[in-house]
Amino acid sequence: MKAAVLYEVNKPLVIEEVSVNKPGPREVLIRTKVAGLCHSDLHFMEGLYPWPLPTIPGHESSGIVEQVGSDVTYVQPGDHVVTCLSVFCGTCDMCTTGRPVLCTGTDVKLLPGVANRFNWNKPEKLNQFINLSSFAEQMLVHENAVVKIRKDMPLDLAALIGCGVITGYGAVVNTAKVRPGESVAVIGCGGVGMAAINGAAIAGAGRIIAVDTNPVKLQLATKLGATDLVNPNDGDPVKQVKDKTGGLGVEHAFEVLGAKITAEQAFGMLAPGGTATIVGMIPFGTKIELHGADFLRERRIQGSSMGSNHFRQDMPRLVEFYLNGKLHLDDWVSARIKLSEINEGFANMKAGKTVRSIIEFN
Template sequence: MKAAVLYEVNKPLVIEEVSVNKPGPREVLIRTKVAGLCHSDLHFMEGLYPWPLPTIPGHESSGIVEQVGSDVTYVKPGDHVVTCLSVFCGTCDMCTTGRPVLCTGTDVKMMPGVANRFSWGRKEKLNQFLNLSSFGEQMLVHENAIVKIKKEMPLDLAALIGCGVMTGYGAVVNTAGVRAGETVAVLGCGGVGMAAINGAKIAGAGRVFAIDTNPAKLQLATKLGATDLINPNDGDPIKQIKDKTNGVGVEHAIECLGAKITAEQAFGMLAPGGTATVVGMIPFGTKIELHGADFLREKRIQGSSMGSNHFRVDMPRLVDFYLKGLLHLDDWVSARIKLSEINDGFAAMKAGKVVRSIIEFN
């Protein structure tokens, strides 16, 4: 199969011929149909987070089951599936207490460099990325890394649910627990931010503030549920939020950029008793600074990993939301590219020209 390989950080991906192993016990071989270009991939490609190289990146994808290994009971060949990096074992303390996104079962959720699912004509090991490696024509994964979906769901849009949609929507609904009528500010209107905005609307938020420097993304945010638009180029976003809320602030701030300044701004724009949820991947080693006195007003800050998902429950619901017209995925896809155009796709992402680019495999 053809796959995009990352040999060195801050270097272009290289399209190579790679062989994928046959499925072993509880493993599933998937024909990749669509893979989304996610900003999280870029973090690893730029060395902001470590990963053993060389590797095939990619983790937001959809496909069709080709083969299953022994003991697989969840899917069969021909099933349509969405992948998720939150592979779970189902038996560790985190899984059995309802937090499978934090699974510690390393025999299933294998640590970096452990999986051995590829072969090629080189001595060096080709590492699997986040137990998935979506930037290849096939994926070999554990059956607990996928969810079956309805075949009427378009696979190109279903891929987005595998990471960006789940992360943003889940941060609002699962992690932050936004309730009807509450005020929500979303910092960053990329793919994850758009999902958070759409999720806030589905949850019944009273006001949804979209914060971004890109006017085109702000306009799209209004279609997805934003009631108020804030451009930091027009002034301090904290002051703008306070001015629009009679000096109070918002009950929830969802940070979707992964930067020190925006994490601090999210906390700064909270109303008393409010919660800032940091979704973006702040570069490894970066520290944020907060005003200690704010904690006396019961303001909170928390992280969110993949939307605190229970993905085999959450993703089918998101599919239903789309099919019912509540989740507006059609507006998210800015570019459809081939695997050979992947480096151009990431360049467009870095330039802020797209909400989401997707690779369509033959």
């Protein structure tokens, strides 16, 4: 099969011919249909987060089950599935207390460099990326890394819910638990930010303020549910948000860019008792600074991993939201590309030209 391989950070991906093993116990072989280009991939490709190399990146994907290993009970060949990097064991303390996204079962959620699922004609080991590696024509994964979906759900759009959509939507609904009528600000209107905006609209937020420097993305945000727009090029975004809320601030702020300054701004635009949720991947080692006195008004800051998802419940619900016209996935896709065009796709992402590019496999 063909796969995009990352040999060195800050170097282009290289299309290589590799092979994947047959499914072992509880493993599933998937024919990849679509893979989304995500900023999280870019963070690893640029060395902002460490991962053993060489590796096949990619983690936002959909496909069709081709083969199943012994003991697999959840899927069978022909099933349509969405992958999720938050594979769960189902037996650790985190799983059994309702937080499978934080699973600690390393027999299922394999640590970096542990998986041996690929073969190629080179001496070095080809590493699987966060238990998925979806920039390849096939994926071999644990059955607890996939969720079955309805076959009438378009697979090109289904791929998006595997990371970007569940991360943004879940941060609003699962992590922050936004209630009807509450005010929300979302900093960053890329794919995950758009999902947070759409998720806030589904949750019934009364005021949804979209913050971004790209006027095109801001206009799209209004279609997805934003009631107010803030462009930091027009001045301090914290001041703009407070001005739009009568000087009070918002009850929920979501930082989706993964930067020190925007994390601090998210906290700064909170009303008393408000909560800032950090969704973006702030580079490894970066620290954020907050004014201690602001905590006296019971302002809070928290993280959100993959939208605190329970993905076998959440993803089918997101499919239903799309099919019922509540989740506007069609508006996410900016470009459809081939695997051979992957480096150009990431260049366009860095330049802010796309909300989401997707690779369509034959």
